[in-house]
Structures are given as structure tokens and as C-alpha cells.
Amino acid sequence: MTSYDFRNLNDKEFELLCTDLLGESEGVRYEQFKQGRDQGIDGRFFSPLNGTTILQCKHWIGSPFSTLLRRLREEELPKVTTIAPDRYVLAVSTPLSPHQKEQIRESLSPHIRSCGDILGADDLNALLRKHEHVAQRHYKLWINSTAVLRRLLHADIHTRASVVLKEIHAAARLYVETPVHIQARSQLERNHVIVLSGAPGVGKTTLAQQVALEAVAAGYDFVDVASIEDAERSLTEGRLQVFYFDDFLGESYLNALSGNTGARISSFIRLVRRSADKRLILTSRSGILNMGAATSSRLAEVNLDPNRLEVEVSALSRIDRARILYNHLWHAGLESKYVDKLYEHSRYRNIIDHRNFNPRLIAFICDPLRLRSVHPELYWHHVMHLLDNPADVWDQSFHHQLDDYGRLLVRLVVSNGGRILETHLRAAYSRFLAIASRNQLSGHREFVVSEKLLVGAMLNRIVDPARPTTLTVYNPSLSDYVLPQICADTNFFHDCIISLGSKSAVETVARFMKSGMLSRGDASALGGALLKSVTDDIVSFDRSFVASVCVLHQTTSTDETRDKSNLRNCMSFLLADDLYVSSDTLFLAAEALGRSDLAQGTAKNLAKKAIDSIAFDDDIRSVSSLVYGIDDDDPEKQGLMDQFEQRVFEIAEDDIDGFCDVAAVLSGIWEHDEHAAWQALTDSIERRLDELEVYPGDPDFAKELLRRYNIADALRRHGIRDDEYDDAYVSRSSSYNWAISESSDVDDLFSRP
Structure with a gap:
């Protein structure tokens, strides 16, 4: 039997639910009122036959019944006496026994006709089971059923x-x-x-x-x-x-x-x-x-x-912003002395209308854990400072609540792309601290101690019994804050990457360069320094890391600045017989070798290993320059080219739809025009081969592929666009249609009893 939990609703959402549910149950439409406008009325219905019915909703989950009864007697009875409705209905979010209902009826006498007009959590659940579509209109209620x-x-x-x-x-x-x-x-x-x-x-x-x-x-x-x-x-x-x-x-x-x-x-x-x-x-x-x-x-x-x-x-409309702020204040668990500061002079309006309003900032200013060092009297200043300077949202926590070791761990995770295995982070942390120039940090050096201080505030720790424990940045905005600091000190960045020894860390350098955060000159210097450091102790590093560093150096250096001697040493290491335990390493090595002037002497051996490992069409590009770069007088070249092109054919045949984007190619072609489809697909395959730098010896390569492909079926799937869809779960109506109307004033939402 389905039941619903009201704890995830705030008080205004509970009122909306009750007016919606009671109206549906009784076949009428309850007019809604906010506490700031009509004291003691959450919903009202008028009938010429029965007069005025008033609905009052109380969402006091967690309060003992004695408190509920006292507040009804002291706060609600005077209001209802003033209003004097013909019928008074009370809905509360807590369970009520028959005896408790009778006590409430007596406390609000003579306004409640019978206990049937007192609805507790069980009664509301019974109505929701009869009117399930009402629950589906209220997302947070439905998702917690x-x-x-x-x-x-x-x-x-x-x-x-x-x-x-x-x-x-x-x-x-x-x-x-x-x-x-x-x-x-x-x-x-x-x-x-x-x-x-x-x-x-x-x-x-x-x-x-x-x-x-x-x-x-x-x-x-x-x-x-x-x-x-x-x-x-x-x-x-x-x-x-x-x-x-x-x-x-x-x-x-x-x-x-x-x-x-x-x-x-x-x-x-x-x-x-x-x-x-x-x-x-x-x-x-x-x-x-x-x-x-x-x-x-x-x-x-x-x-x-x-x-x-x-x-x-x-x-986001103004009322959307207001609902986001109000909902966080209701559920965040902020002490009243902080919340009161936002109500003074209706300061919540300043937040809602601020030019830098966004949901992440709202979560930060309402998080009690981030206010431990903020006195209530300084809270409003703290809120406005974060809104005026959103980039500083992490500044207080990062620079004033962490020691040097904690900041180092965060920077290592960010340098690795924002995600790292815990065992890898521990090893990188130890390697970094072993660098002679990095032994003057202060704070808690122990990895476990620093990690505990960071988890839940700066880092997420993902524990899965079936997989190694992983750490990620708490929020992408933390990376945004830390990255410029890392880029500003390329020596520190170098030490982080060498300590991490991962392909992900090298990719971070390329990402910084592409975004403009790291200049090409700095990236080139960093790539050269990394290559030298790797070569000095090459056996200590994972081969995928070595290959990534080679690619980075080649893509950021010029002919004049390229370190060919160290590249040659790395290539010798990469071409060891026991190298290829992963295809990623294989294709990184192929790319590195293909970019270098060392390809003539060593390409053949690598090409032999790479061809059979090609699994995706973009792997092809990494290998093509090796195969076609073999000396023309090499007796094995033609055989390797045939083997390579056969593998390309197999990859394309296995997924022609993906290889040349059949859906896009056929989207404008009439479903019965197979000749046009044949020509368009042939052209698309040949363009794709050019992009992958594949030059088949067989001029009918594309046509042979299409002879094995069901073009008629592809045209049925993609030749005609059909915009009629069966929405499997879109039919659930949105609670937004029942939310506070745009014309409502924000002050009504924030009104207090």
C-alpha cells in the first residue's frame, strides 16, 4: 500500500498540497490565501448552501502532540473565532489518534463540527491513495512515496x-x-x-x-x-x-x-x-x-x-528564486538567529534580486557547516560579500580553515582532473612531500587526518565495496577557484604532475592551455620540464604517463625547442616488448611516435602491435601515420597496409551508422530514394576516411561497405522524421502548475505565522 512522507515538503508546499487534495476530494476549488494576507486561512471555499469553509494547514512535523494542542488553542482559536466560518477544516502533517482528534475538536470548539474535519497524516494518505494523480502533481511528495x-x-x-x-x-x-x-x-x-x-x-x-x-x-x-x-x-x-x-x-x-x-x-x-x-x-x-x-x-x-x-x-522568475531560497532556509537547519538576519528589513529580497543569484550560492549561504566561523551578527555581511564576490565562495574555507597539507591534497585532486583513486592520491601525496624543496609545509602531515578534515567540505569520498575508493572535488566551483592558483606557479604544477604520474594530470595541462588559463609559452616550458623529469627516472613511471608527456611536449614545442634526445629515450622505453597492457598506452605511444621524426626506424614494430588492438574509429588516426610512414622499400609495408585497411573495414562495417553518421546523412532524403541514399553515404564514408587519414588501395572500399548494409532499412529509420512520441513518463503533471502564481508577492512566501 502506497504511503507518502510529508517531511520533504516545506510549510508552503504542504499548504498547496492540502488545498489541492481537499479540493479534488470534495469536487470544489479552494481559494488559496497566504498567511501574510489572511491570518488563519490557508484555503477557502464558499457555497450558497453551506456557507464559508475555511481550511487551515499545520506542518509541524517533529513537534510533540502537547505542543501542537497548545499552539492550536493559543494561536489558532483566536483567529478562527474572529473569522467565524460556517465550517472549519484542519489538516496537520503528523499522525493523529481518535483520542487526539477529539482533544483538538474540544480545543477549537465550537468551530470544528466533527472529528471528520480534522485530517492527520493517515487521513491525508488515504485521500492521496484515492487521488494518486494529485500526488503526481507534487514532485517532492511523489518522489518520496x-x-x-x-x-x-x-x-x-x-x-x-x-x-x-x-x-x-x-x-x-x-x-x-x-x-x-x-x-x-x-x-x-x-x-x-x-x-x-x-x-x-x-x-x-x-x-x-x-x-x-x-x-x-x-x-x-x-x-x-x-x-x-x-x-x-x-x-x-x-x-x-x-x-x-x-x-x-x-x-x-x-x-x-x-x-x-x-x-x-x-x-x-x-x-x-x-x-x-x-x-x-x-x-x-x-x-x-x-x-x-x-x-x-x-x-x-x-x-x-x-x-x-x-x-x-x-x-528563473522572481518567485522561482524566492522558492529556492525559502526551501533552503526551511530544510538547511540554520539556527533562527541566522535566519532572523535575513528577515530583518525583508533582506531576503536583496538576495532574490541580486545580480549574482544562483542556486549554488544559495546552498552555500544556507549551509550551517560553512558558518561555523561566522558570528550571527556578521552573517548578513557574509551573505552579501559572497553574492558580490562569488569567486570568493571558497576563499574563507580554503585559506583560513585548511592547513598547508590540506590545501596540497585539494590541489593534487584538482590537478588530476577532479577525480582520483584514494590509493593513488596517498602515493602522490607521499611523492610530493619527498621532493626536497617541498618539505617546509605546516599543519597535520598525516594523510588520514588531512583527508578526514576535507571529506564533506572540500572533497567527496566515494566508497564502493566492488571498486577502489575514489575521491572527487566537492563541487566543480572548487576547481574553478583552485585552478588559477595552480597555473600561476608552474614549478608547483610540475611537481604535482610528476607526483601524480597520471595521464589525467597531463590532460589537465592541455585543458588549461586550450582554455587560455595557461599560456602556450608556459605550457611549452612545463612540457619540456616534465619530459626531462620523466627521462631522468623513467622506470618509476607508468608508460601511459610517459606517452602522454611525450605527446604534450610535441604539441607545445617547436622544431627548435623540441628535446629530441629525451624523446628518443622515451620512445625506446615505450617500445619495450612487455609494454602493451592497455590499449590507451598503445595509441598514446602511436600518436607520440607518429608526431616525431623517429617514425621511420621504429614505426613498423609499433604498427604491428597496434593494428590488432584498434577498437574504435578514432584509434585509426593514431595508427595511420605509422603504417603509411613505413619506408616504401620495406618488403613488409604492403602487407601491413592491407592488414590495417582490412581492420578499418571491419570497424566501419561493425557500425556504419556511427562511422559516417547515417542518421544525419539520410535525414533529408526521401525514404524510397535508395539511389540518392547510396550516393550520399558513399560520399560520407569517403570523407570520413580522409579525416582518419586512411587511403585504401581498393577504390571500391566505400561501395563494398554499402553492399553489406541495409540501406532500405536505414531509410525507413532516418528518411522520414516523425515528431509524434509516446511520452512514457512525461504524463505526470507538474506541481509547478500548482505552485504559487507569478502574481503572488514574494513577501507572502516569506510570511511567518
């Missing part, structure tokens, strides 16, 4: 995903459903893929999480994606799955733009678009997404524009 909770509890999901899902569900109490939520939900169901983009702090991650939570409640399995490998590994045919990929370009920016990661993400997006039982929710900073689309041919080809939804603070 036992029916939904059972789906979440019994969902077939991985342990880590289960932890993330529970965190998302717990965060629903702070969530305010706005029109963009309805738009996002509808767009996801229509297109199967949605990319929520926006500036930092606008709430795109929270929105993505709540839309994913709705999908899980509708029967989808939840997959939390930290990398494209997670998505590919978790994909299960025949199951409803929703994939949640937060900041999908942020952590692997270099690969997302130029390596096989970008190709794999693009292929996965195409796959989900074609799959009726899959949903994909992505988030990205607007700037990063725009740069990715402009510089990555693979992302440009997949054309994310139809799937993109920009989340903007400017789209």
Missing part, C-alpha cells in the same frame, strides 16, 4: 550507482521544480538524449539528477557514469537504463576533443538515440561544450544541438 522508494530500493543497479542514487534522492528535499524541469523531462523522453549546459552554479547537475531520479521511478535502471568505459561496460540489451554522465567533457578534455574518448562518446550518443529503452543525461559547462563542438570533428558530427538545453538563471 513508498511506491517510488520501493522502485529505487529494488532497482537492479551497481553498488556505486546505488550510493549515488540515494544521495540524489536525499537531495530532493532541497529541490524546487521549475519550468525548465518539465522541459528537460519532455526533451529527454522525446530525443532519448539530453545535454544540460550552463554556467557554473546554475543548477544543471541538480536538474540532471532529479530528471534521472524520475526515470528510475518510472522503471529505468540507474547507471552513474564516471567515464565512457563505465557506460559501455554497463550497457545491457533489453533493459530500461538511464545513464547519468555529469560534466562529461570536463575530466577528459584533451581526449574528448582529439582522442578516441570523443569518438566513443559520440558513438554512445548515437546508440542511445536509436534505442527505445535507453536514456542518456549529460551535463557540461557551456564554454567547454561550445569549444568541444568547435574543435572536435566527432562531437560536431554527432550534432548535439537538438539534444541541448541551456540552463540559465535568467530564466
Whole structure:
């Protein structure tokens, strides 16, 4: 039997629910009033036959019954006596026994006719079970119903995903459903893929999480994606799955733009678009997404524009902003002496109307844990300072609440792309402290002590029994704050990267350079210094790290500044017989070798190892320069070229839809025009081969591919666009339609009893 928990509602949301539910139950429309306008009235209905009915709602969860009874007698009885309605109905969010109802009736006598006009939590639940569509109109109530909770509890999901899902569900109490939520939900169901983009702090991650939570409640399995490998590994045919990929370009920016990661993400997006039982929710900073689309041919080809939804603070109405602030104040657990400061002179208006208002800042100013060093008398000054200077939101915590060792750990995590295995962080921390010039730090040196101080404030610690423990930055805005400090000191940055010894850390350098945060000159100097440090102790480093450093140096140096001697030493190391334990290392080495002037003598050996490992079309580009760069008089060259081109054929044949973006190519072609489709697909395949720098010896390469492809079926799928969709779970009406109307005054929302 479904039951509903009212604790996630604030008092105004509870009033809206009760007026909606009682009106539905009695077949009437209750007129709504705010406490600031009509004392003692939350809803009113007038009938010529029965006169005026007044509804009063009390959301005092956690208060003992004796307190409830006393407050009703002392505060509500005088009000209702003044109003003198023909009928008075009381709804409370706590359970009531028959005896307690009788006590309330006597306390409010003679205004309550019978105990039937006193509704406790059990009575409200009974009405909601009769009128389930009412519950569905109130998102935070519906998402916390036992029916939904059972789906979440019994969902077939991985342990880590289960932890993330529970965190998302717990965060629903702070969530305010706005029109963009309805738009996002509808767009996801229509297109199967949605990319929520926006500036930092606008709430795109929270929105993505709540839309994913709705999908899980509708029967989808939840997959939390930290990398494209997670998505590919978790994909299960025949199951409803929703994939949640937060900041999908942020952590692997270099690969997302130029390596096989970008190709794999693009292929996965195409796959989900074609799959009726899959949903994909992505988030990205607007700037990063725009740069990715402009510089990555693979992302440009997949054309994310139809799937993109920009989340903007400017789209929030004034009452939306007010609801966000009010909801945080209700649930955050701030002491009244802090909250009172926001009510003085209606200061909440200044927050709502501030030019820098965004949901992330609201969460910060309402978080009791971040106010431990802020005296109540200074709270308003603290709030306005953060709103006026949003970049300083982390300044107090980072510089005044952490010691040198704590700041070092945060900088190491940020330098690694914002995510790192705990064991790797511990090792990097030890290596950094072993550097002679870095032994003058002060504070708690012990790793465990520093980590405990950071978790929950600066870092997230993700524990999964099935996987190694991982640490991530608490919030992307922390990375935004720390990154300029790291870039300003390239010697410190160098020591961080060497200590981390990871491909992710090297990718961070490339990301900084592409964003303009790190000048090309500084990036070149850093790449050269890293190459020298790696060569000096090469056996201590992972080969993927060595290959990444080689690529970085080659892409940031000139012919005059390139360190060919150290590159040659690294290449010898990379070409060791026992090298290739991972394909990532293989293709990084291939790219590094292909960029160098050392390719003639060593390309053949690497090409032999690389060809069989090609799994994705963008792997092809890393190998092509090696194969075609072999000396023409080498007797093995033709055989390797044939082997390479055969592997390319197999990759393309396995997924022609993704290889040349069949959906885009055929979107403007009539479904019966197979000749036009054949020509368009042939041209597309040949263009793709040129992009991958593949020059087949067989002139009919593209035609042979298409002879094995069902063009008629592809035309049926993509030749005609059908905008009619069956919205599986979009039919749930939005509580936003029942929210406080735009014409309501913000002061009504913030009115106190």
C-alpha cells in the first residue's frame, strides 16, 4: 500500500498540497490565501448552501502532540473565532489518534463540527491513495512515496550507482521544480538524449539528477557514469537504463576533443538515440561544450544541438528564486538567529534580486557547516560579500580553515582532473612531500587526518565495496577557484604532475592551455620540464604517463625547442616488448611516435602491435601515420597496409551508422530514394576516411561497405522524421502548475505565522 512522507515538503508546499487534495476530494476549488494576507486561512471555499469553509494547514512535523494542542488553542482559536466560518477544516502533517482528534475538536470548539474535519497524516494518505494523480502533481511528495522508494530500493543497479542514487534522492528535499524541469523531462523522453549546459552554479547537475531520479521511478535502471568505459561496460540489451554522465567533457578534455574518448562518446550518443529503452543525461559547462563542438570533428558530427538545453538563471522568475531560497532556509537547519538576519528589513529580497543569484550560492549561504566561523551578527555581511564576490565562495574555507597539507591534497585532486583513486592520491601525496624543496609545509602531515578534515567540505569520498575508493572535488566551483592558483606557479604544477604520474594530470595541462588559463609559452616550458623529469627516472613511471608527456611536449614545442634526445629515450622505453597492457598506452605511444621524426626506424614494430588492438574509429588516426610512414622499400609495408585497411573495414562495417553518421546523412532524403541514399553515404564514408587519414588501395572500399548494409532499412529509420512520441513518463503533471502564481508577492512566501 502506497504511503507518502510529508517531511520533504516545506510549510508552503504542504499548504498547496492540502488545498489541492481537499479540493479534488470534495469536487470544489479552494481559494488559496497566504498567511501574510489572511491570518488563519490557508484555503477557502464558499457555497450558497453551506456557507464559508475555511481550511487551515499545520506542518509541524517533529513537534510533540502537547505542543501542537497548545499552539492550536493559543494561536489558532483566536483567529478562527474572529473569522467565524460556517465550517472549519484542519489538516496537520503528523499522525493523529481518535483520542487526539477529539482533544483538538474540544480545543477549537465550537468551530470544528466533527472529528471528520480534522485530517492527520493517515487521513491525508488515504485521500492521496484515492487521488494518486494529485500526488503526481507534487514532485517532492511523489518522489518520496513508498511506491517510488520501493522502485529505487529494488532497482537492479551497481553498488556505486546505488550510493549515488540515494544521495540524489536525499537531495530532493532541497529541490524546487521549475519550468525548465518539465522541459528537460519532455526533451529527454522525446530525443532519448539530453545535454544540460550552463554556467557554473546554475543548477544543471541538480536538474540532471532529479530528471534521472524520475526515470528510475518510472522503471529505468540507474547507471552513474564516471567515464565512457563505465557506460559501455554497463550497457545491457533489453533493459530500461538511464545513464547519468555529469560534466562529461570536463575530466577528459584533451581526449574528448582529439582522442578516441570523443569518438566513443559520440558513438554512445548515437546508440542511445536509436534505442527505445535507453536514456542518456549529460551535463557540461557551456564554454567547454561550445569549444568541444568547435574543435572536435566527432562531437560536431554527432550534432548535439537538438539534444541541448541551456540552463540559465535568467530564466528563473522572481518567485522561482524566492522558492529556492525559502526551501533552503526551511530544510538547511540554520539556527533562527541566522535566519532572523535575513528577515530583518525583508533582506531576503536583496538576495532574490541580486545580480549574482544562483542556486549554488544559495546552498552555500544556507549551509550551517560553512558558518561555523561566522558570528550571527556578521552573517548578513557574509551573505552579501559572497553574492558580490562569488569567486570568493571558497576563499574563507580554503585559506583560513585548511592547513598547508590540506590545501596540497585539494590541489593534487584538482590537478588530476577532479577525480582520483584514494590509493593513488596517498602515493602522490607521499611523492610530493619527498621532493626536497617541498618539505617546509605546516599543519597535520598525516594523510588520514588531512583527508578526514576535507571529506564533506572540500572533497567527496566515494566508497564502493566492488571498486577502489575514489575521491572527487566537492563541487566543480572548487576547481574553478583552485585552478588559477595552480597555473600561476608552474614549478608547483610540475611537481604535482610528476607526483601524480597520471595521464589525467597531463590532460589537465592541455585543458588549461586550450582554455587560455595557461599560456602556450608556459605550457611549452612545463612540457619540456616534465619530459626531462620523466627521462631522468623513467622506470618509476607508468608508460601511459610517459606517452602522454611525450605527446604534450610535441604539441607545445617547436622544431627548435623540441628535446629530441629525451624523446628518443622515451620512445625506446615505450617500445619495450612487455609494454602493451592497455590499449590507451598503445595509441598514446602511436600518436607520440607518429608526431616525431623517429617514425621511420621504429614505426613498423609499433604498427604491428597496434593494428590488432584498434577498437574504435578514432584509434585509426593514431595508427595511420605509422603504417603509411613505413619506408616504401620495406618488403613488409604492403602487407601491413592491407592488414590495417582490412581492420578499418571491419570497424566501419561493425557500425556504419556511427562511422559516417547515417542518421544525419539520410535525414533529408526521401525514404524510397535508395539511389540518392547510396550516393550520399558513399560520399560520407569517403570523407570520413580522409579525416582518419586512411587511403585504401581498393577504390571500391566505400561501395563494398554499402553492399553489406541495409540501406532500405536505414531509410525507413532516418528518411522520414516523425515528431509524434509516446511520452512514457512525461504524463505526470507538474506541481509547478500548482505552485504559487507569478502574481503572488514574494513577501507572502516569506510570511511567518
